[in-house]
Amino acid sequence: MAASWITPPTRTELIENLVSGVDRYNPSNVGILEDYLYHQIRSQEYDCLANLAILKLYQFNPDLYNPDVVINILIKALGASPLPDFNLCISLLDERPPNASLDEPDPLPVLLPVLHGLHHLLYRCRFPAFWRAYRSDQLESLRDNYTVECAGFEDSIREVVIRAVKSTFTRIGTDRLGLYLDLDSPEELKSYIDKLGWTLNSEGTVVNIPANLDNQIEAVVVQESIKLPQLTKVIAQAARS
Amino acid sequence: MSRPTLWSTADMDDDLADAVDAELSIYAQQGQNPAIYDQLGAQIEQLEPLLAIQQHMAALAAVPDVVKSVSGAEPFDELNSILPQFIVSFHQAILNRDLPSITMFYTTTFPKLTDRFYSRAEWPEPEIIAPLLSSNNATEDQVHIFLVLYRDLYYRHVYSRLQPNIDDRFHSYENSCELFNYLLNSPSSANDESDEPAPVDLVLPEQWLWDIIDEFIYQFQVFCSWRSKVKSKTDDELMMLADGTGVWSSYSVLNVLYSLIQKSKINEYIVALKEEQGKENPRPAEEVAQSISPYTALPLYRTLGYFSVLGLLRVHVLLGDFTLGLKVMDQVGEFLLGGSSFGAKTNKTSFTALPTLPATHISTHYYVGFCYMMLCRYPDAIRTFVTVLNFFQRMQRMRNYSGYERKDQYDQIAKTADRTLALYAMCHSLVLPGSPFTRLDDNITNSAKERYGDQMGRMSRGGSDALVAFEELFLYACPKFINANSPPYDDPEAIALLLNADPADAAEGSSPIPTDPTHRHLRLFLASAGAQSPLPTLRSFLHLYTSLTTEKLSSFLDLVKVNESDKEAVEDAEAEEEAIQEMMVLKQSSKSLSRIVPVQGKVDKGNDASSTGVRAQGSLLAGEMISTSDLNFVIDDNTIHIAESTVGRRYAGWFIKNTERSQRVLDEIRGSPLPRGKIGQKQHVPGAVTSGADAGAPAGSTDISGHKKPPTKTVAWGGAGTRATVDV
Known part of the structure; x- marks a missing residue:
């Protein structure tokens, strides 16, 4: 679980060296990492530690700061919910005085609270509210300028939904699931469910979710199990006398 | 910052001859200048360290309340004799690489002298004590490094007992850099032509090394918070900050720590130690260290390297980088958090090679x-x-x-x-x-x-x-x-x-x-x-049922909301939907990544599983998802099914505790002298079952045997044993 988060299989050796070595502090490497971020955006990959390395460079070298990159990193991190990736990214964003050297006004101060809000809705599993907010007019600029570029953004959010749903439900109404996934038409929903390998009941109103570790419950009585090595201390003590 | 000048002639000791006095005060004012030093005659050279100290003493006397509870001139006389002696012996101990003495001077004498004489004032400036050091026949280099170490103590004392001013802040940084530079980049030896750096032949107690790293980061942190308060700066301070943007910069601090780690090759060393652990005849740690690099071979560098890893963790946390903080601990962490804690012997070969x-x-x-x-x-x-x-x-x-x-x-x-x-x-x-x-x-x-x-x-x-x-x-x-x-001190606008x-604007953002x-x-x-804050309430309702409808649950939650009266009445369907979404939050909050995966759960790794679970190897970031709750539930369309895990009765702890108690009783019996047979004078052995005691014990008691209940005494090592059995 955590292994692919620490080192995603898609990470190249070059990036691995940057992320794990001292070279991560070298400002001249920021370009490589930024390119890698845009690669992630195009090809639906995700590498949190590499993106944190960019933010680290920005933290130490305020003149490298590129608001578009930061926003893209945060957008990518949204899809990792409920893991704390989004907050980890925010932790590295030191507050900065308004940067006069940028040609255009910095979009981050405006978008940061918006992204915060979206993250909060996702984290609290308020999926219908998330989609309402995301589709709202206020967020047009976020959609038009950023998420549209991020391949599979909406699907990455749907994956967050799926993770929550499949661990909580054994069966869920299609209406509810459609609302969570923001898939209004039955055809869209049907094809999405098929892709997951989930099945509909005969009336087509309820989705059956295959059993997995989290949605099977049983009342267990936890018994202690003591192995011999744990008792070596006691036995050794007794043997000595 | 009002500090008395240490050299004010008014406070000079009047025992001294006037002629010498005048010349010496010139020296004292420019004591650090070797040129003037050379001009002074040999006779004065003998006197002057003492004189400088006396001047320092006089200056101290001018500060009210410097020495509390000791009145009159006595303390100064005492200090007069103690201080030079202390400095000289301290220096000698370092020259001799005499670790026990250094440790004593560092951990006992210095703090004692501080408490007695310097609780409210600085220690004498390094320039004052410098002349004392010539008596030890030390090379210039050796004197220099002693002064650097002394300054380390000097500034640490300023930071902990007094209020550092901007000069102290800048100079303590410079001194730390000088110390680290000396350790990292000293040329191999005086007569070696190559400029290749070589390890420094210095011995310092572990505590001091830890304090050096710890204090370095502490001063960095203090400087950063002080620096960020723009409004309270004086004009002079603003100017110095504008010029000194590199002082205490994050990069320079990280640079020091990473350099020490790389120089000492501490991570390689630990990896090598781990490999040795697996072997049948592990080499001693010392040998492993020598095979890695000449720096690793020296405890000084190993210790500093190890402490730098821990220091790096701290710096990253201070900067808000929690992943990187754990990542730098990749090699070290497994040892540090290796289950059995400090002082206990881990496995067969313990990592005693690392300081604790x-x-x-x-x-x-x-x-x-x-x-x-x-x-x-x-x-x-x-x-x-x-x-x-x-x-x-x-x-x-x-x-x-x-x-x-x-x-x-x-x-x-x-x-x-x-x-x-x-x-x-x-x-x-x-x-x-x-x-x-x-x-x-x-x-x-x-x-x-x-x-x-x-x-x-x-x-x-x-x-x-x-x-x-x-x-x-x-x-x-x-x-x-x-x-x-830093705030943009170098940008006046x-x-x-x-x-x-x-x-007032700050509030509006x-x-x-x-x-x-x-x-x-x-x-x-x-x-x-x-x-997570609504979850405890939610959980307490689920706790009461094995199944209930979502509708019912939402009506319960509604009741709670009415009490809080801050929520508007929402429609039933909406409230139900809200409750279901909250259930998903509860579900996701009852799972977490964990380095140790319990075996009893559904995740079973089999083989090397101990009863405490499978421990993830390597990085502290590694781990698997586990369930952290004893209450599990699932939603079947609109019905919630709930199952609760209960913990069965635990016996192991009780048995271990009592085994240990019996053991202790047995030991006590064995350790007691046999009764001498003096009739009428029975020796009392607590809990002992000896023939003598037996006679006195109430007859007919069934439990006179090994099972006799010993006096209730908690055994120190009993507690630890019991805890080890709690398996999660």
């Missing part, structure tokens, strides 16, 4: 645990805190812990432990009530309840009141976060903007004044903690 100081142990666990908490990995955080809090409690029991007889050091450790306890209390609530992780160690939980009972009550009840409690504890227990960068900014980093992290933390 109580201060190090406690501070590191505090930061590791904090990282886990910020990564929402509460089970790991709790485990980390429990390990170290147990260690601290044991340490408290051994009052005279060697090297920690000093109160201020002990207080420092106790403070960190108290903050760790506060973090533990928070995680205890965040992992949600009823989780097996809340029962990991009842002893620690009870201490936390004793200390933070009020906050723990509020946190576990949930709701908005819980957030206030979380905030209180977070602000008390969190590290002192810093901003990585930008700084003027900051200086003239109206604090439009002010250019950056908010302080602690509150940024607090906000983030409260956002995640806040998402």
Whole structure:
């Protein structure tokens, strides 16, 4: 679980060296990492530690700061919910005085609270509210300028939904699931469910979710199990006398 | 900063001849200038160290209350003789590489002299003591490094007892750089032509090395928070800050730590040690070290390297990088958090090759645990805190812990432990009530309840009141976060903007004044903690049923809301939907990444599983998803099914405890002298079953045998054994 988060299989050796070595502090490497971020955006990959390395460079070298990159990193991190990736990214964003050297006004101060809000809705599993907010007019600029570029953004959010749903439900109404996934038409929903390998009941109103570790419950009585090595201390003590 | 000038002629000791006086004060004023030094005659050369000290003494006398509770001139006479002697012997000990003496001077004499003479004033400036050192036949280089080390003590004393001014802040930075530069880049030897750096032949106690690294980071942190307060700066300070942008920069601090790590090859060393552990005939640690590099071979560098890794963890946490903090611990962490705690022998070959100081142990666990908490990995955080809090409690029991007889050091450790306890209390609530992780160690939980009972009550009840409690504890227990960068002191316009900014704007968020980093992290933390705040209520309802409809659940929740009366009445369908979404939050909050995966759960790795579970190897970031709750549920369309795990009765702890008790009784019996047979004078052996005692014991008691109940006495090593059996 955590292994692919620490080192995603898609990470190249070059990036691995940057992320794990001292070279991560070298400002001249920021370009490589930024390119890698845009690669992630195009090809639906995700590498949190590499993106944190960019933010680290920005933290130490305020003149490298590129608001578009930061926003893209945060957008990518949204899809990792409920893991704390989004907050980890925010932790590295030191507050900065308004940067006069940028040609255009910095979009981050405006978008940061918006992204915060979206993250909060996702984290609290308020999926219908998330989609309402995301589709709202206020967020047009976020959609038009950023998420549209991020391949599979909406699907990455749907994956967050799926993770929550499949661990909580054994069966869920299609209406509810459609609302969570923001898939209004039955055809869209049907094809999405098929892709997951989930099945509909005969009336087509309820989705059956295959059993997995989290949605099977049983009342267990936890018994202690003591192995011999744990008792070596006691036995050794007794043997000595 | 009003400090008396040490050289004011008015305070000069009048015992001295006037002629010498005049010349010497010139020296004293420019003592650091070797040219003037040379001009002085040999006769004066003998006198002058003493004179400089006397001047210093006189200056001290001018400061009121410097020496409390000692009146008259006596203390100065005493100091007059002690101080030069102390400096010379201290220097000699370092020259002789005499570790026991150095340790004594460092851990005992220096603090004692500080308490007696310098509790409210600086130690003499290095320039004053410098001439004393010539008597030891030391080379220029040796004198130099002693002065650097002395200055390290000097500034540390200023930081801890007095108020450092901007000069102190800058100079302590320069001195640290000089020290590290000396250690890292000294040329191999005087007669070697190549400029290749070589290890320095210096021996220092581990405690001092830890203090060097610890203080370096502490001064960095203090400087950063001081630097970020733009408004309170004087013009001079503003000017110096504008010029000195490189001083205490994050890059330079990281550079020092990484250089020490790389020079000492500490990570390679630990990897090699681990490999040796697996072998049949492991080489001794010393041999392993020598095979790696000449630096690694020296304990000084190994220790510094190891402490630098721990220092790096701390710096990253201060800068808000919790993943990187854990990542730098990749090699070290497994050893540090290797289950059996400090002092205990791990496996067959213990890592005694690495230094273990109580201060190090406690501070590191505090930061590791904090990282886990910020990564929402509460089970790991709790485990980390429990390990170290147990260690601290044991340490408290051994009052005279060697090297920690000093109160201020002990207080420092106790403070960190108290903050760790506060973090533990928070995680205890965040992992949600009823989780097996809340029962990991009842002893620690009870201490936390004793200390933070009020906050723990509020946190576990949930709701908005819980957030206030979380905030209180977070602000008390969190590290002192810093901003990585300085305010733009080198940009006069930008700084003027900051200086003239109206604090009232700050509230609206439009002010250019950056908010302080602690509150940024607090906000983030409260956002995640806040998402969980409705869960305790939700859980308490689920607890009562094995199945119920979502409709019913939402009506219950509605009742709660009416009490709070801050929510508008929502439509039933909406409330139900809300409840279902909250259920998903509950589900996701009852799972967490964990380095140790329990075997009893459905995740079973088989083979090398101990009863405590499978421990993830390597990085501290590694781990698997586990369930952290004893209450499990699932939603079947509109019906919630609930199953609860219960813990079966535990026998092992009871048996171990009693085995140990019987053992102790048996030992006592064996250890007691045989009764002498003096009739009428029976020797009393507690709990012993000897023939003599037997006669006196009430006849007919069935349990006179090995099973006789021993006197109730808690055995120190009994407690540890019992805890080891708690499997989560």
